[in-house]
Amino acid sequence: MSQALYRKYRPQTFKDVIGQDHIKQTLLNQLKGKKTSHAYLFCGPRGIGKTTLARLIAKSVNCLNQKEGDPCNECANCRMINENKALDIIEIDAASNTGVDNVRDNIINNALVSPSTLPYKVFIIDEVHMLSASAFNALLKTLEEPPERITFILATTEIHKVPATIISRCQKFDFRKVSGKEIIGKLKKITEAEKIQVDLAVLQQIAANSEGSARDAESLLSQVLALDDKHITAELAELVLPKTRFNLLVDFFILLAEKNTRGALEQINVMVDNGIDLNEFFKNFLEFLRKLMLFKIMGKLSDFDNLDFDQNIYQSVSNALQKITALEIASMISLFIQKNEELKNSLIVQLPLELASVAWCERKKEVAVAPPMAEPKKKAPLSEIKPLFSATLPQKKSEPQLNGANANLELDEASLAAVKEKWPIIIKNLREKNHSLALTLSIAQIVSFSKNNTLTIGVKYKFHRDRLCDHTNQGYIEEVVSKEMGRTVTLVCLVDDKYEAKRILTENAQSDNLDNVTEEDAANVWDLAVNSFGSDAKQ
Numbered sequence: 045m046s047q048a049l050y051r052k053y054r055p056q057t058f059k060d061v062i063g064q065d066h067i068k069q070t071l072l073n074q075l076k077g078k079k080t081s082h083a084y085l086f087c088g089p090r091g092i093g094k095t096t097l098a099r100l101i102a103k104s105v106n107c108l109n110q111k112e113g114d115p116c117n118e119c120a121n122c123r124m125i126n127e128n129k130a131l132d133i134i135e136i137d138a139a140s141n142t143g144v145d146n147v148r149d150n151i152i153n154n155a156l157v158s159p160s161t162l163p164y165k166v167f168i169i170d171e172v173h174m175l176s177a178s179a180f181n182a183l184l185k186t187l188e189e190p191p192e193r194i195t196f197i198l199a200t201t202e203i204h205k206v207p208a209t210i211i212s213r214c215q216k217f218d219f220r221k222v223s224g225k226e227i228i229g230k231l232k233k234i235t236e237a238e239k240i241q242v243d244l245a246v247l248q249q250i251a252a253n254s255e256g257s258a259r260d261a262e263s264l265l266s267q268v269l270a271l272d273d274k275h276i277t278a279e280l281a282e283l284v285l286p287k288t289r290f291n292l293l294v295d296f297f298i299l300l301a302e303k304n305t306r307g308a309l310e311q312i313n314v315m316v317d318n319g320i321d322l323n324e325f326f327k328n329f330l331e332f333l334r335k336l337m338l339f340k341i342m343g344k345l346s347d348f349d350n351l352d353f354d355q356n357i358y359q360s361v362s363n364a365l366q367k368i369t370a371l372e373i374a375s376m377i378s379l380f381i382q383k384n385e386e387l388k389n390s391l392i393v394q395l396p397l398e399l400a401s402v403a404w405c406e407r408k409k410e411v412a413v414a415p416p417m418a419e420p421k422k423k424a425p426l427s428e429i430k431p432l433f434s435a436t437l438p439q440k441k442s443e444p445q446l447n448g449a450n451a452n453l454e455l456d457e458a459s460l461a462a463v464k465e466k467w468p469i470i471i472k473n474l475r476e477k478n479h480s481l482a483l484t485l486s487i488a489q490i491v492s493f494s495k496n497n498t499l500t501i502g503v504k505y506k507f508h509r510d511r512l513c514d515h516t517n518q519g520y521i522e523e524v525v526s527k528e529m530g531r532t533v534t535l536v537c538l539v540d541d542k543y544e545a546k547r548i549l550t551e552n553a554q555s556d557n558l559d560n561v562t563e564e565d566a567a568n569v570w571d572l573a574v575n576s577f578g579s580d581a582k583q
Contacts, residue, residue, distance in 0.1 A: 049269075050091075050262040053234055056126070057114045058100055061093050062230050062258060063222030070217075071097065072113035075104050081215045083187055083196040085172075087203035088219025091259030095170060098197040099125075102133050102166035105195065121162055132162040139171045144178040152186050155194050164193045172198040173205035180207050187213050221256025224248070230258060231265055240269055246281040252290050252328075292325070293332045294360055300376065301364040305405040309398055316394050326384045326397065333377045336361075340370040379404055459529070460493040466528045474524045481517050484508055491538065497531055502538045509539045 055061045058068045074080045080101070086094040103126075104110060108119040115122050124130045136150055151167060159165040175183070187196055187210065198214060200206055228247045235242045246268060254261035267284040268276055292315065299308040315325065383400035390396050463470075467490065475482035488508070491500040503509050511517060518535055525533045 048263070049234060049266040050259045053230075053237070053262065055093075055096055055100070056117050058097075058104075059114065061096060061100070062226040064093050064097065064219055067097065067217045067219065071101060075101070075110065075113035080105055080195065082190050082194065083214040084198065085203075085206070085211060085214035085216045086197065086199045086219060087206075087216065088201070089221055089257060090201055091254075091257030092219050092222055093258065094199040094219055095168065098166075098168045098199060099133075101195070101197060102164075102168065105164045105166070106130075106132075106162040124161070130162055132159045132165040133168070134166070135168045135170065137170050139174040142174050142176050142179060144176065144182045147175065147179040147182045151183060155186055155191055158191075159193055164195055166195045166197065168197045168199070170199050171201065172210075173200040173202045177207075180210055184209055184213070222258045223256070224251040227251040227254060227256075227258055227261045231261060234262070234265060235269075238269060240273075241275045242268065243275075243277050243281075245278040246276055246285075249278070249281070249285055249290060253285065292320070293329055294364075296329065297332065297336070298360060298364045300401065300404055301368045303405040305402055308401040308405060312394050312397050312401065322393055322397060326380065330377060330380060330384070333373055333380070336365065337370050337373040337377065340365060340368075340373060376404055454495045456493050456495045459495075459497075460490070463493055463499060463525070463529060464490055470524050470528055473528070474520060477520050477524070478517070481511070481520060484511050485521065488512065488537070496534075497529075498534045498536055499525060500536045500538060504539075506539050509537045512537045 058072055061068060084098070084101070086098060088094060100115065103115040103117075103122055104113060106121045106125065107115040108121055109116040117123075117126065121130070125133055134150075134154065141147070141150060151169070155165070155167070157165075190196065196214075198206075198210070203211075203216075228244075228251050231242075231247045231250060235247075242265075247265075250261050250264045250268070253264060264285065268281050271280060271283065273280060292311070296308065296311055299311060315322065380400050383396040386396040386399075471482050471486050474485060485501075487503070489502040491502045493499050501512075503512065512521065512535070522533055522535050525535070
């Protein structure tokens with residue numbers, strides 16, 4: 045029977061252990077100085093080296109020719125331990141020996157007996173959190189005052205279940221998940237030793253699926269190597285590896301970032317046809333989004349998950365992240381978490397994922413894209429109509445309403461003319477602070493400028509008004525306008541629910557002797573401007 049890879053390539057020295065440098069250095073210093081503790085507590089996720097380091101400590105304290113804290117693996121004691129023939133190295137699975145009687149017989153009574161062949165007797169208790177309360181109490185006294193030449197090493201994946209009295213009597217070390225880069229490096233060494241060529245994409249997929257567990261990665265690699273081929277490609281590895289691939293996560297995110305509803309739905313159904321577990325895909329996608337959100341706020345893409353990115357994937361993710369903010373990613377996470385709960389009870393397995401995709405893509409389109417532009421009537425060329433942003437409100441007409449109340453303000457025509465003249469410069473300067481906000485402002489209509497330095501602008505849609513009147517955005521606009529006007533300017537934004545802006549545009553056009561301009565022509569100009577904004581937002 046062949047030996048499992050994680051056993052065959054178990055580290056035999058401290059330098060072979062990956063991912064726990066902060067712990068290895070401390071232990072090596074203790075071993076070199078002959079200042080080891082009587083009790084250690086190793087805690088952390090599964091498969092990251094807790095038991096391996098415990099065995100290395102047991103071997104090193106008993107080694108006859110220790111090398112800078114590392115065991116030599118050549119002396120009689122090291123060979124005895126490597127061959128599992130050392131009676132003084134006692135490994136106990138606490139999950140199978142939970143009771144107080146087992147602790148008393150296997151640990152307490154055994155600890156009273158001096159080592160038989162080795163200098164030190166070492167107890168390695170795995171999954172120690174599984175011991176009962178009475179078993180912990182029985183162990184407590186021995187752990188506090190152990191006989192000479194006795195070392196206890198406790199390991200657990202659930203430190204919160206270990207009593208504080210036990211923790212306080214041990215040197216506690218917190219193990220971390222192994223980075224993807226380190227896992228890939230270890231897998232490369234194994235494939236070289238096995239003389240089998242495995243594509244880097246396969247190793248990356250194994251590292252991603254292992255979730256930081258070196259042992260899980262080695263188990264997955266053993267399944268891949270069982271395909272018994274001298275060159276294992278990504279396509280061949282799909283026969284045994286979980287079908288949720290990293291490329292699918294990237295592709296799906298890009299489709300959502302681009303609001304490509306059709307593409308997202310097509311990918312979902314392709315995944316279903318290919319037998320991909322959507323529960324697993326949901327879980328991986330949420331984790332992927334979380335990492336993207338953290339990167340967007342504070343990280344570097346090259347450090348993302350510590351994986352060796354393929355250059356194409358790197359560029360694809362970078363481009364997609366330019367189209368979405370950290371807040372939008374957070375909103376996407378919330379939406380998909382909500383739909384993930386529905387996935388468990390859905391009669392149609394892909395429906396919750398489809399609903400989440402449609403809700404995200406179409407909701408964003410409502411904000412970013414205006415209604416289709418109506419076809420203009422051929423009564424007057426649109427090019428002859430004065431541009432929308434230059435339209436003004438005649439003094440003889442009443443002011444539009446703001447939140448249902450009349451804004452009876454005395455107009456300042458000189459300032460109004462000045463702000464219209466400086467409007468392109470204002471938008472250009474605002475673009476340096478916030479590009480998308482400048483686009484929104486570019487389709488706003490200058491309505492009036494009052495003598496109390498209040499600039500009133502009009503927009504067609506409420507969501508445009510909400511964006512411009514956001515506290516931060518309004519501050520940006522007022523700052524830029526005030527700088528250009530040389531005075532402190534207050535911004536007021538109106539929503540023209542009754543198409544007041546179109547009527548104003550028509551009147552201004554007629555005042556310029558464009559007799560054939562109708563209200564519908566003016567509406568077409570407005571739609572043209574809004575539609576142009578939508579196109580810019582897409583780019």
